[in-house]
Amino acid sequence: MKTRDIIQFNNQLFARHRWRTTLLMLCVALGVSAVVLLVSVGESARQYVEREFSMLGSNLLIILPGKKQTSGGGVPFYGTTTRDLTLADANSIRQLPGVRSVAPIIAGTANVSVGPRSKNVMVIGSTRDFLTARQLSIAMGQSLPIDAEQVSRNVALIGSELEEELFAPNNPLGEMLTIDDYRYRVVGVLAVRGESLGLDMRDTVILPVKAAESLFNSASLFRILIDLNGLVDQQKVIEDVYALIKQRHQGEEDITIITQQSVMEAFNNIMVTLTAVVGLLGAISLVVAGILIMNLSLISVQQRRTEIGLLKALGASRQLILRLFISESVMLVLIASAFGLGAAQLILSLANQWIPVLSLATPLWAHLSAVGVAVLTALVFSYLPARQAANVSPVEVLRG
Amino acid sequence: MITLKQLNKWYPSGEEPLHVLKDINLTIAQGDYLSIMGPSGSGKSTLLNMLGLLDVIDEGEYWLEDQPTHQMTEEQRARLRSQHLGFIFQNFQLINRLSAAENVALPLVLAEVPKDQRDAMVKDVLSKVGLLERAHHRPGQLSGGQLQRVAIARAIVTQPKVILADEPTGNLDQTSGHDIIHLLESLNQQGLTLLVVTHDMEMGKRALRKVRMVDGVLSEQ
Known part of the structure; x- marks a missing residue:
C-alpha cells in the first residue's frame, strides 16, 4: 500500500x-x-x-568579602570573614595595572522619609563608577559628587518609583529626604530601568560611599566592582588582586572574585x-x-x-x-x-x-x-x- | 492449477484436537466450476479457508500454480493471495465508510496499482456487474443483491485465476440469488476458476463438478 x-x-x-x-x-x-x-x-x-548580565560588560570583576570554599555551595551573598573589605582596599586595587575603574559598594536597607511619606528601601553607597558599571543613567539632575570616596556629602540619587512615592507631584531636585536620622539633599533621579539582577533600581537610594559609611556606621564594603581595560588579561588581574588583598590582610586570602562570565x-x-x-x-x-x-x-x-x-x-x-x-x-x-x-x-x-x-x-x-x-x-x-x-x-x- | 495432497487440519478442542479435514485429495484445473456441499460443521468452510490461504495446513501439501504454499511464510501466502485469489463472502464484507468504487479498489490499493490504472480497472468491473451508476454509493445505500455484486466486482478486479465464494447467495432473496449465480457462471465461462461452498441446492447442482464434505471427508459426486 x-x-x-x-x-x-x-x-x-x-x-x-x-x-x-x-x-x-x-x-x-x-x-x-x-x-x-x-x-x-x-x-x-x-x-x-x-x-x-551582558549589560554589566564582559570586563567586570566582582569582589566579595570572605573566601568561598571549593567544597561546593553557592557564592556567599554576605561575606564571612573577620577582615572587612574597605575603601583603602578598593583604592589600592585601583592602582593595579589593567584596572580601568573601581566601584566600592556599601549596602543596606533603611527607612527613607519625606514629611509624612516613608518607605523601607535598599540604600547603596558607592561612586560614579557604580553607575557606569551598572549602566545606570541620570534622568534628572546630576550624578554623585566626584569625591564620593573622600567626603561624606549628604546628597542622594533616587530611583524613579521612589521619586513618585515620596515627592509626587513636586520636583524632588534640591528637596531633602531623611534616612534614619540623617538628612540628604536629592541631587538626581535615576532614569527608569526596571529590575537589574534582582535589585529594583526604581526603588533605591544611592549615596556617596563615604556618606553610607556614616549612615550604617560601618566601613565594611559589601562588594567591590572592578572594570578592566578592554584588552587586559583577566586572569592576570584576578591573580594580582588576590595577591594584593592577601598582602593587605596579613597573608589571608579572604576574598572571592567572581567574573561576569562565571556568574552568567x-x-x-x-x-x-x-x-x-x-x-x-x-x-x-x-x-x-x-x-x-x-x-x-x-x-x-x-x-x-x-x-x-x-x-x-x-x-x-x-x-x-x-x-x-x-x-x-x-x-x-x-x-x-x-x-x-x-x-x-x-x-x-x-x-x-x-x-x-x-x-x-x-x-x-x-x-x-x-x-x-x-x-x-x-x-x-x-x-x-x-x-x-x-x-x-x-x-x-x-x-x- | 490447484492440487491438495493428503491435507489434514485439526482445531484445538479440549483435550482431544478436532480433526476437521481428513486426508483431502483434490485437483482443480483452470476454468473448473466446483461446488462444495455438505451439512453444517462438515468442514466445507475450513476447506475453503485452506484453499484461500487464510489458514495454515497442519499436514499434507497444497500446490497453487505449481507453488508449494504449505512451505510458505505468512507474508508469502498474503502475496500469493492478492495475486491469484478473489473472495466472495456470504455477508459481503464491505467497508461501510468506503463507497462501492473504493471497496472494489481496495485489493488494487493493497497491491500498489497506480491510481489511473486502478480507476480504469474499477470502472471496468463495476460496469461488468452492472453497478457503474452506483459507484459512489456507500454500502448502506445499496440492496443485498447490489452489495454482493460489489463484492464480486472486488473479487475479480485484480483479475485472479480463482474465485472462492462462501455461501454467495446465502443472504439474498431468490431473484437476487439467481442474478448472482448467473453472474458468477458468466465469469466462469470467461475462464475463471470458481470454487463455491453452498447450501443452495440449485447452485450446487449447476456446478460442473460437485464435491461433498461429511465429517471432514471429501467425496466427489
Missing part, C-alpha cells in the same frame, strides 16, 4: 470517527502547546538573565535545567495523551476486527496492518502537533503584545522536541494495539 493511499485510508477513518479524532487531537495539541509554552517561558527567562554560566546552567524540568512536565501531558491513544486504538482494533480480517484476505500482510495502525496514530499526532504549535505561537504573540517586556520566544529545538516527543509517544503507545491488529486471524472474523 502506497503512502498516499495509507494517508487517504486514514483520512477516511478520521472523517468517520470525527468526535474520537477531535478529542484525541485536542489532547495531543494541548500537550504540544504545553511543552512549547513552558519551554519558551523558561528559555525567555534564561535569555533575560543573560541580557542582564552558573545562572545559565540553572535556567537550562529549570527549562528542561518544566518542558518535561509538559511532556507528561503528552504521555497521558499517548495512553489515551493506546486505549482508543485498542477499542478501534476490537471494532475493526472484521475489516482487518478482510484486508488480510485481500492480500494485506501482517506488516502492512502494523503500519496502517501505527501510521493512523502518527498522522493524527502530526496534525494535532501542527495545531498545538500554531496555538502556542498564537498565545505567545498575544502575550508579547500585551506584556512586551516578557519578549517570549520559542527556540526551534522546543518545537522539534515537542513534536518529536508526541510522535515518539504515538509510536510507542500504538505499537501494542497495532500488533493486536496484525495478529487478527481472518478465518475467525470473516466467518459468516
Whole structure:
C-alpha cells in the first residue's frame, strides 16, 4: 500500500470517527502547546538573565568579602570573614595595572522619609563608577559628587518609583529626604530601568560611599566592582588582586572574585535545567495523551476486527496492518502537533503584545522536541494495539 | 492449477484436537466450476479457508500454480493471495465508510496499482456487474443483491485465476440469488476458476463438478 493511499485510508477513518479524532487531537495539541509554552517561558527567562548580565560588560570583576570554599555551595551573598573589605582596599586595587575603574559598594536597607511619606528601601553607597558599571543613567539632575570616596556629602540619587512615592507631584531636585536620622539633599533621579539582577533600581537610594559609611556606621564594603581595560588579561588581574588583598590582610586570602562570565554560566546552567524540568512536565501531558491513544486504538482494533480480517484476505500482510495502525496514530499526532504549535505561537504573540517586556520566544529545538516527543509517544503507545491488529486471524472474523 | 495432497487440519478442542479435514485429495484445473456441499460443521468452510490461504495446513501439501504454499511464510501466502485469489463472502464484507468504487479498489490499493490504472480497472468491473451508476454509493445505500455484486466486482478486479465464494447467495432473496449465480457462471465461462461452498441446492447442482464434505471427508459426486 502506497503512502498516499495509507494517508487517504486514514483520512477516511478520521472523517468517520470525527468526535474520537477531535478529542484525541485536542489532547495531543494541548500537550504540544504545553511543552512549547513552558519551554519558551523558561528559555525567555534564561535569555533575560543573560541580557542582564551582558549589560554589566564582559570586563567586570566582582569582589566579595570572605573566601568561598571549593567544597561546593553557592557564592556567599554576605561575606564571612573577620577582615572587612574597605575603601583603602578598593583604592589600592585601583592602582593595579589593567584596572580601568573601581566601584566600592556599601549596602543596606533603611527607612527613607519625606514629611509624612516613608518607605523601607535598599540604600547603596558607592561612586560614579557604580553607575557606569551598572549602566545606570541620570534622568534628572546630576550624578554623585566626584569625591564620593573622600567626603561624606549628604546628597542622594533616587530611583524613579521612589521619586513618585515620596515627592509626587513636586520636583524632588534640591528637596531633602531623611534616612534614619540623617538628612540628604536629592541631587538626581535615576532614569527608569526596571529590575537589574534582582535589585529594583526604581526603588533605591544611592549615596556617596563615604556618606553610607556614616549612615550604617560601618566601613565594611559589601562588594567591590572592578572594570578592566578592554584588552587586559583577566586572569592576570584576578591573580594580582588576590595577591594584593592577601598582602593587605596579613597573608589571608579572604576574598572571592567572581567574573561576569562565571556568574552568567552558573545562572545559565540553572535556567537550562529549570527549562528542561518544566518542558518535561509538559511532556507528561503528552504521555497521558499517548495512553489515551493506546486505549482508543485498542477499542478501534476490537471494532475493526472484521475489516482487518478482510484486508488480510485481500492480500494485506501482517506488516502492512502494523503500519496502517501505527501510521493512523502518527498522522493524527502530526496534525494535532501542527495545531498545538500554531496555538502556542498564537498565545505567545498575544502575550508579547500585551506584556512586551516578557519578549517570549520559542527556540526551534522546543518545537522539534515537542513534536518529536508526541510522535515518539504515538509510536510507542500504538505499537501494542497495532500488533493486536496484525495478529487478527481472518478465518475467525470473516466467518459468516 | 490447484492440487491438495493428503491435507489434514485439526482445531484445538479440549483435550482431544478436532480433526476437521481428513486426508483431502483434490485437483482443480483452470476454468473448473466446483461446488462444495455438505451439512453444517462438515468442514466445507475450513476447506475453503485452506484453499484461500487464510489458514495454515497442519499436514499434507497444497500446490497453487505449481507453488508449494504449505512451505510458505505468512507474508508469502498474503502475496500469493492478492495475486491469484478473489473472495466472495456470504455477508459481503464491505467497508461501510468506503463507497462501492473504493471497496472494489481496495485489493488494487493493497497491491500498489497506480491510481489511473486502478480507476480504469474499477470502472471496468463495476460496469461488468452492472453497478457503474452506483459507484459512489456507500454500502448502506445499496440492496443485498447490489452489495454482493460489489463484492464480486472486488473479487475479480485484480483479475485472479480463482474465485472462492462462501455461501454467495446465502443472504439474498431468490431473484437476487439467481442474478448472482448467473453472474458468477458468466465469469466462469470467461475462464475463471470458481470454487463455491453452498447450501443452495440449485447452485450446487449447476456446478460442473460437485464435491461433498461429511465429517471432514471429501467425496466427489
